[in-house]
Amino acid sequence: MTKKLLAYATYRPHYRLARSAINAALADAAPVSGGRTVAGYDEDAVTMAVAATRRLGGGVTVADHLYFGTTKSPLLDKSCSLTVHAASGMHDRAFVLDLTGLRSGFGALKAASQTGGVAAMADLRTGRPGSAEELDGGDGAAAFLFGDADDAVAEVLGSASVPMEVMDVWRAPGASYALVGEDRFVQHVLGKAVRELVTELGKVTGYTGAATTSVVSTLNRRLAGALAAATGSERVAAAQEAHRQTTGFCGAADIGLLLAAALDAAAAGDTILAVSAGGGADAVLLRALKDGPFATGAGRDGPGKDVGYHQYLTWRGEIGREPARRPARPPVAPPPAFRDSAWKFGLVGSRCRNCGKVYLPPERVCRCGAVDQLQPFPVADLTGTIVAHSTDGLSDSPNPPSVAALVDFGTTGRLLLELTDAAPEDIADDAEVEMTFRRTYAVDGVPNYFWKARPKNRSST
Incomplete structure (x- = not known):
């Protein structure tokens, strides 16, 4: 049926x-x-x-x-x-x-x-x-x-x-x-x-x-x-x-x-x-x-x-460009990726049941003294606000320059993220961003994944 x-x-x-x-x-x-x-x-x-x-x-x-x-x-x-x-x-x-x-x-x-x-x-x-x-x-x-x-x-x-x-x-x-x-x-x-x-x-x-x-x-x-x-x-x-x-x-x-x-x-x-x-x-x-x-x-x-x-x-990799003079990226490390799967793939932090503090990435011990009293706190569907941002013209990004931003989610938790789908002139402090799951880099053809931020309202009505 x-x-x-x-x-x-x-x-x-x-x-x-x-x-x-x-x-x-x-x-x-x-x-x-x-x-x-x-x-x-x-x-x-x-x-x-x-x-x-x-x-x-x-x-x-x-x-x-x-x-x-x-x-x-x-x-x-x-x-x-x-x-x-x-x-x-x-x-x-x-x-x-x-x-x-x-x-x-x-x-x-x-x-x-x-x-x-x-x-x-x-x-x-x-x-x-x-x-x-x-x-x-x-x-x-x-x-x-x-x-x-x-x-x-x-x-x-x-x-x-x-x-x-x-x-x-x-x-x-x-x-x-x-x-x-x-x-x-x-x-x-x-x-x-x-x-x-x-x-x-x-x-x-x-x-x-x-x-x-x-x-x-x-x-x-x-x-x-x-x-x-x-x-x-x-x-x-x-x-x-x-x-x-x-x-x-x-x-x-x-x-x-x-x-x-x-x-x-x-x-x-x-x-x-x-x-x-x-x-x-x-x-x-x-x-x-x-x-x-x-x-x-x-x-x-x-x-x-x-x-x-x-x-x-x-x-698409059909044209190779001169790489940046930066240290080699580390390959994907299976044990920490497995241990932190909820954070790495789901962008799930933690929030203390006692005091309400949010931790990004998640922690087991809160500053209030509570141990293992933290509950999952998903962030991927939240809208954030850029608190500060910086442009890196010497990045090894395939689409330089890269932009990093400190993003506030309206909680006690803030997160430093790479921005995507935007040029530096499109970014401003106090701008709203949304989360998007992306590749960060690849080593020997093996991709690494994490979350990035992109300007909100990329979709039309």
Whole structure:
């Protein structure tokens, strides 16, 4: 028995790359319009998945399952879903699982809709310089919470799959970009798969009418529009073309971002067909139970800041820059990271039950003399105020200069944090900031994570 969709949320990075900027750097590139989202130098699939998942609200803390889908896992062998779990505030008996490949976003959706819990998906897409994959790619994340509560956003009518072993898109281990099959071949195969899928979905759900809205996620932008039109829906979501124009194809997260956009535009009673086309086709059919939009969390992210093409390539590691003359960073130390997991990943301090003093990071002994009388004090969802800040022009940050700020949370606890998603001129004392989970640095390719601050109100209404 499928669960109901209780909440959903999306995350798009603060930075954007105009396609005209790519054209300016590559004189032989064909003119194109629009732009794509770009994950910041301190973002990856894990941090974006955390951002989307935390926007789902309090239901995440009691969810029993977490499925994390991506094609760009920052680590292998170690489950990155464990990091998403720790940083999202979920209880410590939940089942968490990594899924991989372009179909992993849909896989997370289907698994969570059947067992309940969270489907989180995040990805970063790139390609050869000037290629369609680079121009049409994008970075982003989405998260969905399924359960049995009565106050649901939508109900799942059913799902179906038509798997096909076909070399339509593939990426060798260690490669930074994917290779794709010949366009006409891919269009023929995936078109056939989607037609069979629509028929199969009608058999599974008993719903033989055309869906109110269809969205299709696939690598080729033109094919995505053609397949959506071929489903026979009453209307093809205008949000699909807007998504490709301003965000781009977000890999494993693309199906989630498109489904969220369709839910935003839905009215109660509308049916939504979400199709993932690649390696065959997969689809889920939902019925909206409320009028949209009803995404949870901070809402849609704002228009963001444009970055140059060279900056994008530097953040992606395609261009190496001269490092700062600073001592080498220490690698991640497993024992202290394990002991301080609640602080490092959840940003949970402590507050004394006797005198109320807050400690950031947490302590066992209070200055009032109380021992082991301190209770957990979560900080990640609090808004802070900058008390003082400083700019470091010689930092080893990939995006110098770096800015550090002393942040006051309106308690007895203050915290020195690095600021992100902001230039020095955007920062001022007394400005409000919010917490965001980010990479701090990497040693030998292994990322270290902690929380940073960024200016509040990065999202629009």
